[in-house]
Amino acid sequence: MQKTNEASQPSEYEKKKANFLVRTFWTFVMIGLFFGALFSGHIYIIMCITIVQIVSFKEVIAIASVPSRARQLRPTKSLNWYWLVTTMYFLYGETVIYYFKHIVLVDRVLLPLATHHRFISFVLYVIGFVFFVANLKSGHLKFQFTNFAWTHMALYLIVVQAHFVMNNVFEGMIWFFLPASLVICNDIFAYICGITFGRTQLIQVSPKKTVEGFVGAWIMTVLWGIMLTNVLMRSKYFICPVNDLGSNIFTGLECDPNPAFLKQTYTLPDLFFLPEGTNFSLTFEPMQFHSMVLASFASLIAPFGGFFASGLKRTFKIKDFGDSIPGHGGMTDRMDCQFIMGFFAFIYYQTFVAQHKLNYGNVMELAITGLSLDEQMELVKGLSKYLENQGVLNSEVSYQPLTSCSL
Amino acid sequence: MQKTNEASQPSEYEKKKANFLVRTFWTFVMIGLFFGALFSGHIYIIMCITIVQIVSFKEVIAIASVPSRARQLRPTKSLNWYWLVTTMYFLYGETVIYYFKHIVLVDRVLLPLATHHRFISFVLYVIGFVFFVANLKSGHLKFQFTNFAWTHMALYLIVVQAHFVMNNVFEGMIWFFLPASLVICNDIFAYICGITFGRTQLIQVSPKKTVEGFVGAWIMTVLWGIMLTNVLMRSKYFICPVNDLGSNIFTGLECDPNPAFLKQTYTLPDLFFLPEGTNFSLTFEPMQFHSMVLASFASLIAPFGGFFASGLKRTFKIKDFGDSIPGHGGMTDRMDCQFIMGFFAFIYYQTFVAQHKLNYGNVMELAITGLSLDEQMELVKGLSKYLENQGVLNSEVSYQPLTSCSL
Structure with a gap:
């Protein structure tokens, strides 16, 4: 093997060039697919995230499994996929129930699945757990438990965090696209600033990262965030929550924008050194402030997701997590900072931006x-009456009395 | 060491006797403390669970840490406790906010802590994560990552599940005490039936467990569940949710009991082989049915929590998880089946028993x-459709379209 390597030394340059071409080609393919999905509608982006999470999960569980032993333990491998399916069933179910209540709760088939969702998920999980314990084999215990812990780690770091990224999509495309692009922008500028000014090493696990790259990329990411936010805010397709799954960039979306997207004037309190009566005020959209917070997180914290991944790779002495993307290495190598960023964007949005407005679905x-059936009936009658009084409804609601409880 | 052992052989019996006495003494101390807390009030039981979870966490993280290396890596040890504190802050906060809304949400100091609770918890977690990554040291990577995965495993298996046990306490003492006692009862009878009839080995990781013990204990646990439920249901201290934290067994609690605790008559549909007109009906509290489900889970599934723990002990070649309870071994050895049982009781209660006290008036x-008038109309239509599906409503809802001005 080494001999062939030496023999082919002259073509090293050729190889690098070929690799560069492959990498560039696939970069454009990925960008094309991504923007295609972004503009085609929310369902397509959800599909992209689903694929990314499955591929990443596959890569991460693969590096920890010792193939020689795993071959004798087929149940272990099936079980990894069972955990993934169970977790995805649970998380997708939660999302669907939360965002599509108005469809799920009136459907006769879906209703019991929705009201018992957590119980069903728990039962599925417990089945896996019992199967795992029943298949413990002395002599393989260490491998089996390591695999168990490792798979749960992967589920938590990848699948659970990807779930929040999907929720971001449903809250409005901007909450998905802005954070994702901030991370990519930061990545690029950390590289550019690093090779231009880089001197001081930042962290032990990633020797190539420098303090100069880190700080320079932060400034550039904040500027990029402000620019991009400015553009995206003009499009209701980006700022509206998904109230119509069939929408795309051409059909657009309609909604009353969240106040975060509306200009506000902030007046600074009179400062003691200014002459009285001087007013100092700033007018901007609160979203610009949120965008700066997100950009700072993408620059200062999210890279630690990448360092974490580098550390993992060093631990297992591998260069990449896999070869899912030709020329780029594994999917996980590209996504390592995206998961924690999406999680942060979700929590930040829910805490500081979301308006917990009631809608028809909540109620x-x-x-x-x-409510009991009797009370529900009361509600229908009461509300119908109220609406009649408001002059918008003519109703004739008749109801059969409930027969004495027939189990 | 071995020599002394041989020399002291005659006193082996003495040692066993001494150990038996210590074990019996501490069994009674534990039972005394437990019932003392149980009758003194919910806060004391919460304190017990907190102590149990901290001690179990300590034991579980201790077995995985390789002391020689850990000594050079002091941050790793501190970090384990930091994760515990962060997780407990998050989970206790969630519980307090959920059950004490009426106090938390009107208090000027507590309100911002409540409305930003998840964000604060996330920030605390991220601080730990960044600290972990910043302290990664090449040469120790494997140990550090193993420690990270292991600690998260322990948090998930112990702390998160204990959180649900605490929620059970708040939902009514019976939802904590019944499941816990079912597990203990099952443990005892699995031992008794095992040594009496046991022949067939049940599972590879725990050679002493037999099928006969497993089945015999199931029958006894169901009977015990029915008896205990019958007794506990008479006391409102056990069946009422905590609406007064100062209550104990003497002051009691007051509430309208959940319908699960009220007798109901179930009529079986006429069976084809019975003469017409024969009525076959059963009257019992639905709680008795729930109790049988819980007893079956405690007998058939919860033991797998114990097998899981046995497997872990074998992996690390240890006999007990620690020596927290003199004569008994570690806390985790006594609690291994309790965590998954409490989790199941929580999910079961929430899915099939809990009444989300809302009434027609609230909604x-x-x-x-x-809601806007449009949404109100949607609600009436949606709910009517739902009630039609349930077969209790024949509705003829016709509505006048809204005129453009009346929004």
Whole structure:
């Protein structure tokens, strides 16, 4: 093997060039696919995230499995996929129930799946757990437990975090696209600033990262965030939550924009050194402030997701997580900082931006899960009457009395 | 060492006797403390669970840490405790906010902590994560990552599950005490039935467990569950959710009991082989049925938590998880089946028993104050459709279209 390597030394340059071409080609393919999905509609982006999470999961569990032993333990391998399916069933279910209450709760087939969702997921998980324990084999215990812990780690770091990224998509495309692009922008400028000014090493696990690259990329990412936010805010397709799954960039979306996207004037309190009566005020969209926070997270914290991944690779003495993307290495190598970024964007959005406005879906859920049939009937009658009084409804609601409880 | 052992052989019996006495003494101390806490009030039981979870966490992380290396890596040890504190802050906060909304949400100091709780927890977690990555040292990577995965495993298996046990306490003492006692009862009878009838080995990791013990204990646990439920249901201290934290067994609690605790008559549909007109009906509290489900879980599934723990002990070639309880070994050895049982009890309660106390008035108020007329109309239509599907409503809802001005 080494001999062939030496013999082919003259073509080293050729190889690098070929690799560069492959890499560039696939970079454009990925960018094309990504923007294609982004503009085609939310469902396509969800599909992309699903593929990314499955491929990343596959890569991460693969590096820890010792193939020689794994071959004798086929159940272990099947079990890894079973955990993935169970976790995805649970998380996708949660999302679907939360965002599509109004569809799920009136459907006769889906309703029991929705009201028992957590119980069903728990039962599925417990089946896997019992199967795992029943298949423990002395002599393989260490491998089996390591595999168990490792798979749960991967589920938590990849699948759970990807779930929040999907929720971001449903809250409005900007909450997915802005954070993702901030991370990519930061990555690029950390490289550019690093090779231009880089001197001081930043962290032990990643020797190529420099303090200069880190700081320079932060500044550039904040500027990029402000610019991009400015552009995206003009499009309701980006700022509206998904109220219509069939929408794309051409059909657009309609909604009353969240106040974060509306210009506000902030007046600074009179400063003691200014002459009285001087007003100092700033007018901008609160979203610009949020964008700066997200850009700072993408620059200062998210890279640690990447360092974490580098550390893992060093631990297992591998260069890449896999070869899912020709010329780029594994999917996980490209996505390592995206997961924690998406998680942060989700929590930040929910805490500081989301308006917990009631809508028809919320109230419907409350009524169906929280009230008895009798009370629900009362509600329909009461509300119908109220609407009649408002002059918008003519209703004739007749109801059969419930027969004495027939189990 | 071996020599002394041989020399002291005659006193082997003495040692066993001494150990038996210590074990019996501490069994009674534990039982005394447990019932003392149980009758003194919910806060004391919460304190017990907190101590149990901290001690178990300490034991589980201790077995995986390789002391020789850990000594050079002091941050790793501190970090384990930091994760524990962060997780507990998050979970206790969630519980307090959920059950004490009426206090938390009107308090000026607590309100911002409540509304930003998840964000604060996330920030605390991220600080730990960054600290972990920044302290990665080449040469120790494998140990550090193993430690990271292991600690997260322990957090998930112990701390998260203990959180659900605490929620059970708040939902009513019976939801904590019944499942816990079912597991203990099952443990005892698995031992008794095992040594009496045991022949067939059940599972490879625990050679002493037999099929006969497993089945015999199931029958006894179900019977015990029915008896205990019958007794506990008479006391409102056990069946009421905590609406007064100062209550104990003497002051009691007051509430309208959940319908699960009220007798109901179930009529079986006429069976074809019975003469017409024969009525076959059963009257019992639905809680008795729930109790049988819980007892079956405690007998058939929860033991796998114990097998899991046995497997772990074998992997690390240790006999016990520690020596926290004199004569008994570690806390984790006694609690291994309790965690998954508590988790199941929580999910089961939430899915099949909990009444989300809402009434027609609340929902009506929400709908009228929080929804637009259009949405109210949607609600009436959606709910009517739902009630039609349930077969209790024949509705003829016709509505006049909204005129453009009346929004």
